[in-house]
Amino acid sequence: DQQVKQNSPSLSVQEGRISILNCDYTNSMFDYFLWYKKYPAEGPTFLISISSIKDKNEDGRFTVFLNKSAKHLSLHIVPSQPGDSAVYFCAARDWGGSEKLVFGKGTKLTVNP
Amino acid sequence: GAVVSQHPSRVICKSGTSVKIECRSLDFQATTMFWYRQFPKQSLMLMATSNEGSKATYEQGVEKDKFLINHASLTLSTLTVTSAHPEDSSFYICSARVSGSYVGELFFGEGSRLTVL
Numbered sequence: 712d713q714q715v716k717q718n719s720p721s722l723s724v725q726e727g728r729i730s731i732l733n734c735d736y737t738n739s740m741f742d743y744f745l746w747y748k749k750y751p752a753e754g755p756t757f758l759i760s761i762s763s764i765k766d767k768n769e770d771g772r773f774t775v776f777l778n779k780s781a782k783h784l785s786l787h788i789v790p791s792q793p794g795d796s797a798v799y800f801c802a803a804r805d806w807g808g809s810e811k812l813v814f815g816k817g818t819k820l821t822v823n824p
Numbered sequence: 825g826a827v828v829s830q831h832p833s834r835v836i837c838k839s840g841t842s843v844k845i846e847c848r849s850l851d852f853q854a855t856t857m858f859w860y861r862q863f864p865k866q867s868l869m870l871m872a873t874s875n876e877g878s879k880a881t882y883e884q885g886v887e888k889d890k891f892l893i894n895h896a897s898l899t900l901s902t903l904t905v906t907s908a909h910p911e912d913s914s915f916y917i918c919s920a921r922v923s924g925s926y927v928g929e930l931f932f933g934e935g936s937r938l939t940v941l
Contacts, residue, residue: 715867747932754828754917754932755868800868811858811883812930814868 714738715803717815725823730788732818734801737782741803745812746775746786749798758799759786791822827851828920830933837908838941844904845936847918853898854920858930859891862915871916874901908940 716735724730734744742763747755761768761775761784768775774787788795801815827850837843847857855876860868872893873881880893890912892904901920905912917935 713867720865752833752934754830754919754934756932757930811870811873813870814860816865816867 712737713815714741715801715813715815717799717801717818719818720816721819721821723821723823724791726793727790730786730791730795730820730822732786732788732799732801732820734784734786734815735782736784736803738803738805738813739782740805741813743804744775744777744784745802745804746773747800747802747814748795749800749817755800788820791820793822793824796820796822828854828918828931828933830918830936832936833934834937834939836939836941839909840907842904842906843908843938844902845916845918845938847901847903847920847933849899849920849931852920852922854901854922855898857895857901857918857920859893859901859903860917860919862917862935868917871903905938908938910940913938913940 714737745760746758748758749755759770759773759775761777766777777784798817798819800817802812829848831846857874859871861871862868870883871886874893874895876895876898882888890906895901915935915937919930919932921930
């Protein structure tokens with residue numbers, strides 16, 4: 712049972728445009744959501760996060776939106792740059808206090824020059 | 825940011841042999857490390873939580889006798905795949921959290937690609 716779903720395995724956008732990566736979840740006990748970026752041959756690196764008590768968090772070109780009623784979050788990258796091309800993983804934490812994260816399958820973003 | 829290093833990055837072994845993968849936090853101490861496994865086109869799946877000086881906590885469905893975890897120091901955790909079989913072929917990746925930091929600050933190793941022939 713996939714508790715964190717990234718339904719788009721890939722996304723291609725033009726440099727300078729907005730990239731929107733989506734993530735849906737099923738477990739209403741998740742209290743913290745994170746996005747990780749992964750380049751080939753490297754481990755994932757933390758990008759941005761959002762607590763379930765918020766609906767938006769912004770860091771430079773990256774903004775994460777959370778819609779709790781829809782159990783949906785999205786990562787917006789504006790403007791997109793070729794260096795943003797990577798696999799993006801959405802992850803969620805169960806509020807039970809465990810540090811355990813549940814990951815989505817990832818979305819491969821390609822930003823074309 | 826903090827650095828986590830895994831070794832080896834790739835390993836090929838024969839069925840029935842054991843393989844050890846090391847995960848090191850290079851510039852910080854990690855009381856807790858996590859081991860994940862990722863099959864092609866699948867999510868990173870948590871296998872176990874490794875705690876320094878104590879037994880690892882395994883996720884449901886993960887055989888603790890097959891995947892031996894040792895976290896003997898604050899900078900090193902090892903995963904040993906015992907009696908490996910072709911179905912154990914996967915991408916294994918560790919992560920560590922800087923003690924006292926919030927949940928987002930998980931630092932991942934580069935991953936280890938295991939191929940069992």
